[in-house]
Amino acid sequence: MPLSRSLLSRRLSSISFRDQGGAETTTESKTESREMSGSWSSMLPELLTEIIRRVEDTEDQWPQRRDVVTCACVSKKWREITQEIVTSPCNFGKITFPSCLKLAGPRDFSNQCLIKRNKKTSTFYLYLALTPSFTDKGKFLLAARRFRTGAYTEYIISLDADDFSQGSNAYVGKLRSDFLGTNFTVYDSQPPHNGAKPSNGKSSRRFASKQISPQVPAGNFEVGHVSYKFNLLKSRGPRRMVSTLRCASPSPSPSSSSSADQKPLDVTKMMKKLNKDGSGFTILKNKAPRWHEQLQCWCLNFHGRVTVASVKNFQLVATIDQSQPSGKGDEETVLLQFGKVGDDTFTMDYRQPLSAFQAFALCLTSFGTKLACE
Amino acid sequence: MIVLKSSDGETFEIEEAVALQSQTIAHMVEDDCVENGIPLANVTGEILAKIIEYCKKHVEGGGGSEEELKIWDKEFIENIDQSTLFNLILAANYLNIKTLLDLTCQRVADMIS
Numbered sequence: 001m002p003l004s005r006s007l008l009s010r011r012l013s014s015i016s017f018r019d020q021g022g023a024e025t026t027t028e029s030k031t032e033s034r035e036m037s038g039s040w041s042s043m044l045p046e047l048l049t050e051i052i053r054r055v056e057d058t059e060d061q062w063p064q065r066r067d068v069v070t071c072a073c074v075s076k077k078w079r080e081i082t083q084e085i086v087t088s089p090c091n092f093g094k095i096t097f098p099s100c101l102k103l104a105g106p107r108d109f110s111n112q113c114l115i116k117r118n119k120k121t122s123t124f125y126l127y128l129a130l131t132p133s134f135t136d137k138g139k140f141l142l143a144a145r146r147f148r149t150g151a152y153t154e155y156i157i158s159l160d161a162d163d164f165s166q167g168s169n170a171y172v173g174k175l176r177s178d179f180l181g182t183n184f185t186v187y188d189s190q191p192p193h194n195g196a197k198p199s200n201g202k203s204s205r206r207f208a209s210k211q212i213s214p215q216v217p218a219g220n221f222e223v224g225h226v227s228y229k230f231n232l233l234k235s236r237g238p239r240r241m242v243s244t245l246r247c248a249s250p251s252p253s254p255s256s257s258s259s260a261d262q263k264p265l266d267v268t269k270m271m272k273k274l275n276k277d278g279s280g281f282t283i284l285k286n287k288a289p290r291w292h293e294q295l296q297c298w299c300l301n302f303h304g305r306v307t308v309a310s311v312k313n314f315q316l317v318a319t320i321d322q323s324q325p326s327g328k329g330d331e332e333t334v335l336l337q338f339g340k341v342g343d344d345t346f347t348m349d350y351r352q353p354l355s356a357f358q359a360f361a362l363c364l365t366s367f368g369t370k371l372a373c374e
Numbered sequence: 375m376i377v378l379k380s381s382d383g384e385t386f387e388i389e390e391a392v393a394l395q396s397q398t399i400a401h402m403v404e405d406d407c408v409e410n411g412i413p414l415a416n417v418t419g420e421i422l423a424k425i426i427e428y429c430k431k432h433v434e435g436g437g438g439s440e441e442e443l444k445i446w447d448k449e450f451i452e453n454i455d456q457s458t459l460f461n462l463i464l465a466a467n468y469l470n471i472k473t474l475l476d477l478t479c480q481r482v483a484d485m486i487s
Binding site: 040043044046047050051052054055058059064067070071 | 460463464467475479480482483484486487
C-alpha cells in the first residue's frame, strides 16, 4: 500500500488532531488521549530509528529512495533521525538529499552517472544512472550552464535546471576557466570548513544581500584547481590533466594532520588552510593511455562505460589521497572516469573521496576548447 | 500460569511459555516478582489481547511450519488499523518482544514505501 507524502503527513497528523479533540472534553476522553500518547511524529526515537532504518534498507535505489526523503518531511524528529541514518558510514556514497551531492562517493565502487549536453543552450545535465542503459533518463542531480564573460568562461552549477542565478537557493557552485581554457578553479557556494573566507568578487557582494540566513557566509569558496598541460608529442596525443581538490575526508585520519608530512607542492592559498577541519587535499592526475600499435590509437580501458573515442575522455587517479591511511594515492584505482557514449551523452563514474559536485565540475572542464593543448 | 493485568484493569491468564516471549516478563519471572500477577501500566487490554494472540501463535513448536507462520503473521499485521499498530509498536518495545517489534516496524516501513 503506497503512501504519498501528503497522505502520510495527513494520516499521521489526523491522529494528533484526535488527541487534541479528545483532551477538550470529559475525563474519560482525557485518559484515552493520554494513552494515545502523542502522534507518530513524536514516537520514541529508537523506535522511529528502527522504522526509518527499515525504509532506508529496502529503498536503496532511486526512484524508490524518494520514500526515505518522505520520512524526512514528516516532522523535525523524523528529519533528524532520517539524516542520521542517511549519513551513517554504512550508507556512504548513497544519494538521498541534495546535501549528499557534496559528500564523498562510495568507497568500494563507483556511482554511475550520465551527463547530457544541450549544445544550443550550453547546458549540461547530470543524472544518476538508474539502469545500465545509456539512453534511460536517470535521476536528475545537477545542471550547469556555460557563460562566457570577457576574459573568462564560467560554468554555473545549480540544483535547478531552470535557475542559474548565483543568488538563488539552488546555486551549488561554479567553475571558472581562464581565457585559454587550460586552467580552471572550482568554487563551492558553501564554506568547506569553519572560518573559511569567501573569495573576493563582485558576484559575492552582489548576492549577499539576497541571503535568507545571514549566518551562513555567502560567496564562492575556492575548493579546487584543474589544469591541462601542453602535449609535448607532435602527434595528436592525449592531454595531461592535473587537479587539486579539497575533499572532505570520509574518515579523517589523525596522522595526516601534520603539514610537515605533505609533499612540497606549488604554492596555493589552500595549502595554508590544510587540515584545520580534517579535510585535506586530493591530487589527481589522468591515467596515461597506452599506444596500441595495431589499432594505431591511444587506449584506455573504460570497462564498457565509454564507447566513443574522444579527446575529452579521461580517467583520474589520485597521487595524494587523504582518505587513504598513508595520505598517498593509489595510482591504479580510477576515482573519476568520464567519456562519450553518444553525440551529447557522456558517462561519469566517480567514487570516494570525490563528491558528485566535484566530479561534475571536473568533467565540465573537459568540454570547451583547450587552445594550447590540441 | 501467569496473570497479566492491563492498564485498564483487565486480567489475562496465560501459560508461562506464552508470557516468556516477552523479555520484560521473563526478567520479572526470574526475579520472582509475579506473585499477584504482573501489572502492565503501559498497555491497554485491547492491545494486550492482540499481543497475547501473537505470542500464543509463536510459542515454540506450536505454531506450525515456518511458511504457515509467515502467512499468519501477514494476516495478523494487515488486519489492524493504524492506531492499533502504533500502540502495538510501543507495547512490543515495552514488553521487549523482538519478533513482534520487527514485524510491526517492518509493517510501518512497508506502508511508507
